[in-house]
Amino acid sequence: MIKLIGIEKTYDSPSGKVHALKGIDLNIARGEIYGIIGLSGAGKSTLVRCINMLERPTAGKVIVDGQDMTTLTESQLREARKSIGMIFQHFNLLSSATVYDNIAFPLKLYGMNANDIGKKVRPLLELVGLSDKAQQYPSQLSGGQKQRVGIARALASDPKILLCDEATSALDPQTTKSILDLIKVINQNLSLTVVVITHEMQVIKQLCDKVAVISEGVIAERGSVLDVFTNPRHAITKEFISVLLSNELPAAFRGNEISQDRTPGSLLLLRLIFLGERADDPVLAKMIRTCNGVECTMLFGNLDEIHGVPFGRFIIGLSGEDSAINSALNFLGGQDVRVEVIGYVRRNSAAVE
Ligand SMILES: Nc1ncnc2c1ncn2[C@@H]1O[C@H](COP(=O)(O)OP(=O)(O)OP(=O)(O)O)[C@@H](O)[C@H]1O
Ligand SMILES: [Mg+2]
CATH class of the missing domain: 3.30.70.260 (ACT domain)
Known part of the structure; x- marks a missing residue:
């Protein structure tokens, strides 16, 4: 469904060139929930923004549903982007618009009439559990509710792909879980392919089928979540996992020299x-x-x-x-x-x- 081939991205910044992505190859199958985890600055957002061409790669190909995104004209790209929804850490809602109008916003842009918009928005409100909040403003909502609006808005154009860039990083653990559960339901019910960017292994564990660990612009390790969790190879993966799983020796042994030779006692x-x-x-x-x-x-x-x-x-x-x-x-x-x-x-x- 998504195929990245040899993606390079270099930014020009006042302090010189930043080589944010250094030859990324990635294959994401239809219907999969694919996690990309990495430390701050690893290149996660750059990578996910290359999928919908919010960032144009310096080199490489981005194939989405068989179409090479890097060769499209601006108007072809606008059309292709309808099939790729995106949600963000800080929700990016219009603060002066109601929940209903936030979700309706992309549909208005596409020129849909009010009646058809209503037919689209109401089931989405129901799907994300906000039917009773349609006329409220974002400032009246909790973080979790705002992200639900973000999800409904992302789904308004019937996308085949949902990109989530740190979608739960601003939320508490319980709200995070409810949003991850919602994403899972959407993935299953709408057969959506989901790409999840996060720096939290817990999110990968709860939600994803596969995971790629990105470090300094390259993929350090990838595989099924089960494989990567049970047999991490790269130091950075071990570090991410150690947050969830105690890798420390029990207190009674901590700080003592570990020897490969037997010593008495x-x-x-x-x-x-x-x-x-x-x-x-x-x-x-x-x-x-x-x-x-x-x-x-x-x-x-x-x-x-x-x-x-x-x-x-x-x-x-x-x-x-x-x-x-x-x-x-x-x-x-x-x-x-x-x-x-x-x-x-x-x-x-x-x-x-
Ligand atoms: N518009 C830009 N101009 C210059 N450098 C950029 C730009 N966007 C990103 N970078 C640089 O590219 C690298 C990767 O950034 P990116 O935002 O993709 O990281 P990230 O993994 O999403 O980090 P975070 O977890 O903090 O969101 C960083 O070194 C960053 O400073
Ligand atoms: Mg980022």
Whole structure:
């Protein structure tokens, strides 16, 4: 549905050239919710604005629904943009117009008559849950309600694509969730392709099917949200995910040297990741039964779900004879669980109670 090929964008600024996008290739399938996450200045807004040509790429092709946007004339572009709706962090509503008129605004621009506008706007008000607010002004609405108006306005021209640039960044977590739920409903009911720009991994986790991590104008990593969450490769991805998932060692071990060699009195710490059906498999109980003499201490555990797929993360500490520990590692290696060896760590004596 959206294909970006070798997108480059260079801005001229008073302090010199800024190379905001450095060769972006991206494929977004029809009906997909695709997230793009990156730090401030990474190039996210520039990238999303290249899709509807609010920014013209310096080089590369932008193919939307089979059409190369970079070759269109201004009037062809205006037509093509009708199929791409956009919502913004600060809503960009007309403060002097009512909710109804804000949603009607693009339709008036297209020259639609008042009767047809009414037929279009009323179901949209209902869809976003604002039928009772039609005659209010943006200043009388909460942030979440304003974004609902933004969404209804973006949908007024029956777009095939919805671009969301930090659409929930100005909202509290609960309101964010309700807006993300609404975007999901719209994606499913209207078969809309959605591109979500954010700096919050929580948004990606709640909403997106796929994700690309952008850093300094290049895509550092991409894949299904489940893959990227359970097996992040790039340091920047790990950083984003660590906000949601505690990657820290339990307090009793923090600050202690981690060694790959066994030292007396230390535990071998492992991080285990279980996915899908396996998440509730009694793997550890089997390990203890099978591997004579190994002791297992549970230090951290978290069960989560990504798109309905259970996802468990645990940190365990193994102790016992070398042979017992080796046999436990062998056992785990043969199970459907990802094992990361953290290393041998001693417990802080102060933390032992
Ligand atoms: N109109 C412009 N003129 C000059 N430089 C620009 C312009 N727009 C963006 N840039 C620069 O391009 C780079 C990418 O900016 P962009 O706005 O795409 O980042 P972003 O990832 O959306 O950041 P944020 O999370 O803060 O919104 C930055 O270095 C920015 O300063
Ligand atoms: Mg931005």
